[in-house]
Amino acid sequence: MEHTKHLxxxxxxxxxxxxxxxxxxxxxxxxxxxxxGFYRYTSLGEFKEKPVIHGAVGSCTSCHQEIADxxxxxxxxxxxxxxCHAPESVHAAGGQKIADMPTNPSHTLCATCHQFxxxxxxxxxxxxxxxxxxxxxxxxxGEAIPDGACIVCHQPHTL
Amino acid sequence: MSHALTxxxxxxxxxxxxxxxxxxxxYITGLVAGAFIVSSLYHVFGRTxxxxxxxxxxxxxxAFLLVATLPLLFHLGHPERSLNIVITPHFTSxxxxxxxxxxxxxxxxxxxxWLVYRKDIILTASRSRGLKRWIFATxxxxxYDISEEALRVDRRVITxxxxxxxxxxxxxxxxxxxxxxxVKANYWWSTPLMPVIFxxxxxxSGMAMVIILYLILMRFANRPIDPDCVQSLARWLWLFVVxxxxxxxxEIVTLAYERNEEWVVIAPxxxxxxxxxxxxxxxxxxxxxxxxxxxxxxxxxxxxxxxLRNTITFIASLILxxxxxxxxxxxxxxxxxxxxxxxxxxxxxxxxxLEKEGILSAVLIFIVPFVFLALxxxxxxxxxxxxxxKAATTEEG
Numbered sequence: 001m002e003h004t005k006h007l008x009x010x011x012x013x014x015x016x017x018x019x020x021x022x023x024x025x026x027x028x029x030x031x032x033x034x035x036x037g038f039y040r041y042t043s044l045g046e047f048k049e050k051p052v053i054h055g056a057v058g059s060c061t062s063c064h065q066e067i068a069d070x071x072x073x074x075x076x077x078x079x080x081x082x083x084c085h086a087p088e089s090v091h092a093a094g095g096q097k098i099a100d101m102p103t104n105p106s107h108t109l110c111a112t113c114h115q116f117x118x119x120x121x122x123x124x125x126x127x128x129x130x131x132x133x134x135x136x137x138x139x140x141x142g143e144a145i146p147d148g149a150c151i152v153c154h155q156p157h158t159l
Numbered sequence: 160m161s162h163a164l165t166x167x168x169x170x171x172x173x174x175x176x177x178x179x180x181x182x183x184x185x186y187i188t189g190l191v192a193g194a195f196i197v198s199s200l201y202h203v204f205g206r207t208x209x210x211x212x213x214x215x216x217x218x219x220x221x222a223f224l225l226v227a228t229l230p231l232l233f234h235l236g237h238p239e240r241s242l243n244i245v246i247t248p249h250f251t252s253x254x255x256x257x258x259x260x261x262x263x264x265x266x267x268x269x270x271x272x273w274l275v276y277r278k279d280i281i282l283t284a285s286r287s288r289g290l291k292r293w294i295f296a297t298x299x300x301x302x303y304d305i306s307e308e309a310l311r312v313d314r315r316v317i318t319x320x321x322x323x324x325x326x327x328x329x330x331x332x333x334x335x336x337x338x339x340x341x342v343k344a345n346y347w348w349s350t351p352l353m354p355v356i357f358x359x360x361x362x363x364s365g366m367a368m369v370i371i372l373y374l375i376l377m378r379f380a381n382r383p384i385d386p387d388c389v390q391s392l393a394r395w396l397w398l399f400v401v402x403x404x405x406x407x408x409x410e411i412v413t414l415a416y417e418r419n420e421e422w423v424v425i426a427p428x429x430x431x432x433x434x435x436x437x438x439x440x441x442x443x444x445x446x447x448x449x450x451x452x453x454x455x456x457x458x459x460x461x462x463x464x465x466x467l468r469n470t471i472t473f474i475a476s477l478i479l480x481x482x483x484x485x486x487x488x489x490x491x492x493x494x495x496x497x498x499x500x501x502x503x504x505x506x507x508x509x510x511x512x513l514e515k516e517g518i519l520s521a522v523l524i525f526i527v528p529f530v531f532l533a534l535x536x537x538x539x540x541x542x543x544x545x546x547x548x549k550a551a552t553t554e555e556g
Contacts (some may be wrong), residue, residue, distance in 0.1 A: 003309035006302035028246045118503040119173050
């Protein structure tokens with residue numbers, strides 16, 4: 001056909017782009033992708049190489065039997081130590097204490113689970129943190145929440 | 160007081176994860192699809208009175224298409240990973256299809272615009288010197304053939320591309336509605352009507368945008384406004400507003416009448432959390448007023464002067480742009496305010512001015528297409544009426 005030269009050129013450019021795209025894609029697909037499924041198979045090995053951070057439930061018990069027992073008898077029985085403190089790996093390894101375990105005495109720790117939210121199940125114990133402290137006379141309205149505000153009255157282990 | 164997320168609740172009951180950016184995304188793709196449909200009314204369905212906006216609507220569609228992915232990039236972060244979904248798409252995922260649909264549609268649109276402007280490109284190339292000439296010659300792919308024969312072939316190809324573009328544009332936007340309509344855990348989203356509503360309101364917003372752009376462009380370029388063109392757009396727009404609003408209301412009426420278990424959250428959702436953005440903005444202000452205004456323009460045409468009709472159409476179009484935005488907001492945000500286990504509501508969502516997915520980002524993203532259009536207009540006119548272009552590419556119908 002006459003007078004269609006420009007269309008053929010455009011078509012050629014698209015064709016080249018398309019083929020180049022397929023070619024480039026071939027090199028961009030990560031190695032081992034799709035070998036065992038729709039993911040990069042070697043990533044499993046990479047995950048296995050990562051150091052273990054959290055201990056299992058009860059990993060603190062071997063050295064802190066007493067606290068574990070009191071906690072298990074109380075309301076926080078189902079709450080793991082590592083949630084309120086820090087992962088085991090920062091503190092103990094190979095049956096030895098290796099560094100201090102952080103402790104968070106701030107009310108923000110408790111508020112994570114106990115601040116009143118409409119979306120929380122109704123039967124879960126929750127308070128509006130500021131209002132709770134005002135109701136109990138711990139602070140006046142508009143004041144900043146003092147450090148360690150909750151653990152003055154509630155002992156997290158022996159609840 | 161910040162509420163962290165661990166601790167005895169479902170994360171999707173607390174955080175609005177799909178933020179303002181996910182409101183922007185369907186809004187912008189809607190404008191893409193809608194503007195394209197306007198150009199197809201001319202190129203495929205031969206509505207010759209729409210000729211003055213045929214180029215504008217196509218270029219607007221491209222300008223918005225070029226920023227359509229920005230909201231997603233802002234939302235997800237990690238732009239360096241964005242191509243993974245294109246490289247290894249998984250076809251059980253509707254989102255993965257997006258890369259293909261987007262590429263296909265972009266190719267179609269660029270080809271069509273290229274053909275529509277080919278004669279202008281060649282004439283500019285032969286008129287200018289130096290770098291500009293070189294750029295335009297490259298854009299012409301080195302072929303300077305503007306014989307009647309060649310232009311006729313172009314017109315035929317344009318019609319085919321525009322015809323292919325209609326399903327492509329519908330898929331591009333219908334798929335966005337499908338994304339929401341297929342989330343079966345969400346009562347506010349999960350309806351087969353969702354893609355259709357998205358599509359119709361997309362056409363509505365695209366038409367409104369073209370009307371606004373056209374009227375402003377003519378004002379700035381100091382050119383006469385073609386009253387028949389605006390009148391025709393107003394008539395089409397009225398049709399689409401009526402159909403869109405009917406479907407939007409139909410959906411609510413069905414929910415209200417059936418009173419299935421989801422009504423427990425939908426009813427309070429509509430009369431508390433979304434009372435303003437749905438009832439006031441989307442329905443009363445955004446739907447009723449434009450239906451009345453456009454109804455006046457269409458039904459009372461003989462009694463009104465054309466400048467008055469243009470002004471009313473302009474106002475109705477502006478309101479409709481707000482309506483469609485409110486609709487996207489109500490769908491995206493509304494669907495995340497209530498608990499999927501029907502246990503209540505979270506506080507409403509208030510985007511911040513300066514956060515990554517905040518108001519400023521949204522405004523900036525929305526401005527970019529207009530900058531593109533202004534730049535485009537510098538090189539190739541968005542209205543085609545230079546004497547030599549008049550006889551050219553936009554002649555069929």
